[in-house]
Amino acid sequence: MYLYDDLDRTLVAERVADFRDQVGRRLSGELTEDEFKPLRLMNGVYLQLHAYMLRISIPYGTLSSAQLRKLAHVARTYDRGYGHFTTRTNIQFHWIKLEQLPNAMADLASVGMHGMQTSGNNVRNVTTDQWAGVAPDEIEDPRIYAEVIRQHVTLHPEFSFMPRKFKIAVGSAAHDRAALRIHDLALRLHRNGAGELGFEVMVGGGLGRTPFLAKTIKPFLLKRDVLSYVEAVLRTYNQFGRRDNIWKARIKILVHDLGAEAFAKEVETEWRTIKDGPLALDNAVFAEIAGRFRYPDYVPLDDAPRALAEARRADRAFDVWFGNSVTNHKVPGYCIVTLSLKPEGGTPGDATAEQMDAIADLADRYSFGEIRVGHEQNLTLPHVAQRDLPALWRKLADIGVATPNVNLISDIISCPGLDYCSLANARSIPIAQQIASRFRDRNLARELGRLHINISGCINACGHHHVGHIGILGVEKNGEEFYQITLGGKADEDAKLGTLIGPAVPFAQVADVVEDIAAAYVELRERPDELFIDTVQRTGVEPFKERVYATR
Amino acid sequence: MTSPLDQKIKITGPVVVTANRVGDGAVVYRRADGGWSTRLPEAAVTSNVATAREFIAAAVADDLRAVGPYIAPVKLTADGGVQPGNLRELIRLGGPTIDLPVTF
Amino acid sequence: MPLVKSGQIVEDRYVRALDDAPIPDGAPVIVQAARFLADAAELVARDAPIGVLWPNDRRVAELAPWLDELALVALHFPKFKDGRAYSQARLLREHYGYRGELRATGDVLRDQFQFLLRAGFDSFEVRKPADALVFAAAAARYSVFYQPSADGRPPALRRRLQHGGSPAVRTREAV
Ligand code: SF4
Numbered sequence: 001m002y003l004y005d006d007l008d009r010t011l012v013a014e015r016v017a018d019f020r021d022q023v024g025r026r027l028s029g030e031l032t033e034d035e036f037k038p039l040r041l042m043n044g045v046y047l048q049l050h051a052y053m054l055r056i057s058i059p060y061g062t063l064s065s066a067q068l069r070k071l072a073h074v075a076r077t078y079d080r081g082y083g084h085f086t087t088r089t090n091i092q093f094h095w096i097k098l099e100q101l102p103n104a105m106a107d108l109a110s111v112g113m114h115g116m117q118t119s120g121n122n123v124r125n126v127t128t129d130q131w132a133g134v135a136p137d138e139i140e141d142p143r144i145y146a147e148v149i150r151q152h153v154t155l156h157p158e159f160s161f162m163p164r165k166f167k168i169a170v171g172s173a174a175h176d177r178a179a180l181r182i183h184d185l186a187l188r189l190h191r192n193g194a195g196e197l198g199f200e201v202m203v204g205g206g207l208g209r210t211p212f213l214a215k216t217i218k219p220f221l222l223k224r225d226v227l228s229y230v231e232a233v234l235r236t237y238n239q240f241g242r243r244d245n246i247w248k249a250r251i252k253i254l255v256h257d258l259g260a261e262a263f264a265k266e267v268e269t270e271w272r273t274i275k276d277g278p279l280a281l282d283n284a285v286f287a288e289i290a291g292r293f294r295y296p297d298y299v300p301l302d303d304a305p306r307a308l309a310e311a312r313r314a315d316r317a318f319d320v321w322f323g324n325s326v327t328n329h330k331v332p333g334y335c336i337v338t339l340s341l342k343p344e345g346g347t348p349g350d351a352t353a354e355q356m357d358a359i360a361d362l363a364d365r366y367s368f369g370e371i372r373v374g375h376e377q378n379l380t381l382p383h384v385a386q387r388d389l390p391a392l393w394r395k396l397a398d399i400g401v402a403t404p405n406v407n408l409i410s411d412i413i414s415c416p417g418l419d420y421c422s423l424a425n426a427r428s429i430p431i432a433q434q435i436a437s438r439f440r441d442r443n444l445a446r447e448l449g450r451l452h453i454n455i456s457g458c459i460n461a462c463g464h465h466h467v468g469h470i471g472i473l474g475v476e477k478n479g480e481e482f483y484q485i486t487l488g489g490k491a492d493e494d495a496k497l498g499t500l501i502g503p504a505v506p507f508a509q510v511a512d513v514v515e516d517i518a519a520a521y522v523e524l525r526e527r528p529d530e531l532f533i534d535t536v537q538r539t540g541v542e543p544f545k546e547r548v549y550a551t552r
Numbered sequence: 553m554t555s556p557l558d559q560k561i562k563i564t565g566p567v568v569v570t571a572n573r574v575g576d577g578a579v580v581y582r583r584a585d586g587g588w589s590t591r592l593p594e595a596a597v598t599s600n601v602a603t604a605r606e607f608i609a610a611a612v613a614d615d616l617r618a619v620g621p622y623i624a625p626v627k628l629t630a631d632g633g634v635q636p637g638n639l640r641e642l643i644r645l646g647g648p649t650i651d652l653p654v655t656f
Numbered sequence: 657m658p659l660v661k662s663g664q665i666v667e668d669r670y671v672r673a674l675d676d677a678p679i680p681d682g683a684p685v686i687v688q689a690a691r692f693l694a695d696a697a698e699l700v701a702r703d704a705p706i707g708v709l710w711p712n713d714r715r716v717a718e719l720a721p722w723l724d725e726l727a728l729v730a731l732h733f734p735k736f737k738d739g740r741a742y743s744q745a746r747l748l749r750e751h752y753g754y755r756g757e758l759r760a761t762g763d764v765l766r767d768q769f770q771f772l773l774r775a776g777f778d779s780f781e782v783r784k785p786a787d788a789l790v791f792a793a794a795a796a797r798y799s800v801f802y803q804p805s806a807d808g809r810p811p812a813l814r815r816r817l818q819h820g821g822s823p824a825v826r827t828r829e830a831v
Pocket of ligand 1 (some may be wrong): 001076415416417418421422423424425457459460461508530
């Protein structure tokens, strides 16, 4: 967990005062909506179908229990008692009133939270692996670098009015859990031949209307150069990215149009002029930032304690949950617990104020006061002692966040869609609910194994449909909701964009189509443990397509 | 974004002008007297392009009270009632089509 | 359109000679990029200050040979959301070492003053008179900055290091 000091707190407080003044000028008519809109967007305030929406930044998905309680307070006081965790590991409140926003922001500022740069054409929340700092397969805690970058780009005087938004992710594990290749800029920590630590730099990834996976423009960048290189990329983009067409304004188009090599050359030229200036980082800087992350005082514990094994034997439901939602930790005797925000009949990623309060209490008791948000829209308790699992499980089940469906077919990523979003073509959430209810039989879902369904209500792709094993995209045809289905997408270290299988299907048929796809998979797989995504990769989409459209 | 005034107005049936209220974002409809109401039946309805253009021009000028005005289709019922003309407008008026998270 | 310099509304002593307008003798004048480059040697040899109005889609590198002689460079914001001139300003100040007047023109509004100052601008053609009146207050809204920039103020990272001490100890409150 990162500890804010007086400087960080002062900045957030100044931001609240600034925004209070801007809201005041808007309400008094001094600012027109055209002038106010970019200002509110810079603070994460959107206008949706029914109300304003406030998006709060959760840097690299790490929350303290105090922060989660404050989010519960905001949900209760200024909204309708719940919040929605997003694929950018932020939280948004869908029923906020403009008049009350400055007060809500001030309350959040008391725990160092804000909506800065959760919208607008600036650098958005820097994300990383939700298991950062605890995953056995990581080289170093990537949040240190994410925090260095977060600070640098916050209210950056040069990069607050870029052609379009800009998303950065940092990873440092063998397995990519941060969806690096779908980012505008991604940094992957690794060691070079000489054993030095540095970053692979990838640019130009992104979903939306023209999806691209990021291309590597620098295989190895020393840690000391990370800020100067990011600055050079942003400067190149700020000057040369297209501004004449919103659909062509992301950096992916610039990289594509120039070619990755020419783009890299432009960046390299700029970077050489600034790399040895004030942005060169020494170890003191990294140590300073690293020193602000609080790590738990783990106690020496036995791995796989007997009591745990007994509890698993004694209670089948606990055992199923354990097998599904608990992951290895780098410290013996501890584990990582995923809290499913995908209960049957619920909205993916939603949590009520009561759940947030209860999870904050459980985090205090069982996870050193720390909670993580993952881009799959679930929460994580990152430091749970294995011996506490049976007790924790019962309490999680009591508040409805122990559905053992993590990574299974009903663990669906879904954007808010037409139920909330003014840009939507079609609804997302009811589709997710129909599919989840179709596969409510836990044995069936387990039998299907790891399977990611991602749903977006429009081509903006907030639900990351292009990289879902099954991707579902809402489109509109003659005023009706239709859905395009893609197969074979994935967002890991071997990222791929899904392939469209055929004409869009109407709202009422989407769950049937998913059922057909699942049935085809069961017939096509070579072995019971061949994953869905591997089967699709082996066979291509043809056999699935035949199955789906044979009767339609 | 193109201002609603520069957009071509295409009308195939009865329409109203709708927007969101500045202070709280609530969905509002423009009344014949130039005010705004959260109740659709109070909205001024027209099927005439010229009138719709007048409505929208007046609404745009009212930037202090309403954000993002646009022309939305409505359906007139046999008994003279007004209903939203498409799914989006139905959701704007009636709220999300899903159950909101219940507090346990 | 009021001109603000050093936090004050001041009279603009420059005359704009746009397109082919005649250049008045002995008066400070601003000309457009193409005209300046076509006649640069002659224009800088005049006995009055010369400024150039530079578009935001042309590389400032082209100005490099003349920066010592230019009294003013005016960069342009067609819309305040079009932030290309911020990069141009920082390049002029930090890379090319330009020390003359750097003026922001176009859609220059109150909520951007601080960004503009930090990027190296030191004069402002403010679009709304009301904004010009509150320039000083609007420019002083923030006291903490995370990044080094053309204004030379120390970023938070350096301030912390200068103050030394173990951050974990100095931090009062865990959030
Ligand atoms: S994908 Fe489209 S519908 Fe879904 S939240 Fe994003 S903009 Fe809205």
